[in-house]
Amino acid sequence: MATSHAPSAADRRVLLLLLDDQDRLMLCGGCCGGWTVPQTLLTADADFKDGAAQYLAERFHISNPRFGSIHGVHETREDNCWEHDQRTVSRVFIVRISAKESESFQGMSPSHTRWKISELRTRHRDVSPEGVALLASGYVEGWLPDGPISLY
Numbered sequence: 001m002a003t004s005h006a007p008s009a010a011d012r013r014v015l016l017l018l019l020d021d022q023d024r025l026m027l028c029g030g031c032c033g034g035w036t037v038p039q040t041l042l043t044a045d046a047d048f049k050d051g052a053a054q055y056l057a058e059r060f061h062i063s064n065p066r067f068g069s070i071h072g073v074h075e076t077r078e079d080n081c082w083e084h085d086q087r088t089v090s091r092v093f094i095v096r097i098s099a100k101e102s103e104s105f106q107g108m109s110p111s112h113t114r115w116k117i118s119e120l121r122t123r124h125r126d127v128s129p130e131g132v133a134l135l136a137s138g139y140v141e142g143w144l145p146d147g148p149i150s151l152y
Contacts, residue, residue: 010075010086010087010088010089011041011086011087011088011089012041012042012043012044012046012048012088012089012090013039013040013041013042013088013089013090013091014039014040014042014048014051014052014055014090014091014092014093015037015038015039015072015090015091015092015093015129015132016037016038016039016052016055016056016092016093016095017037017068017092017093017094017095017132017135017136017139018037018038018060018095018097018101018102018105019068019094019095019096019097019136019139019140020096020097020098020099020101020102020114021096021097021098021099021102022099022102022116023116023117023140024102024114024115024116025037025114025115025117025120025133025136026038026097026102026105026106026112026113026114027112027113027114027115027127028109028111028112029111029112029113034126034127034128035113035115035126035127035128036127036128036129036132037092037127037132038055038059038060040052040055040059048091048093049067049091049093052065052067052091052093052095053065056095060101060104060105061101061104062095062097062101065095066095066096066097067093067094067095068093068094068095068096068139069146069147070094070135070138070139070144070145070146070147070148070149071091071092071093071094071147071148071149072090072091072092072093072131072132072135072148072149072150072151073090073091073092073148073149073150073151074088074089074090074091074092074129074150074151074152075087075088075089075090076088076089090129090151092132092135092151094135094136094139102114117136117137117140117141120133120136120137121133121137129151131151135149135151
């Protein structure tokens with residue numbers, strides 16, 4: 001018996017690499033046995049950067065985000081969607097935050113932490129999604145070029 005599969009709209013999300021003045025990455029823990037960066041789903045018509053700015057304002061009270069010159073791009077190909085039948089389109093933005101914003105993030109929850117790049121290098125497998133630690137360290141250390149970086 002043949003089945004037809006209508007392609008569904010992509011799951012669109014923004015992941016945020018919040019780096020403070022000491023080059024510490026803000027991480028959320030407490031679920032899934034690992035660490036992740038803040039992220040949000042977007043509606044089908046939302047611009048990625050505008051959606052990121054809105055989420056930062058609502059969730060972290062960052063009203064004028066300073067976006068880095070590098071951003072990550074990830075799109076799940078149709079042939080890799082076997083598990084959930086859902087394609088994912090993501091953008092990973094680096095946002096520089098102040099010491100006050102960093103302290104506020106740390107104080108929001110006991111499951112929030114801040115890791116320096118040296119800790120990210122040694123514990124990169126503890127952070128999801130894969131590649132986030134590499135993108136953050138490449139930005140801080142200056143060996144990534146400006147613009148979009150593919151994350152596959």
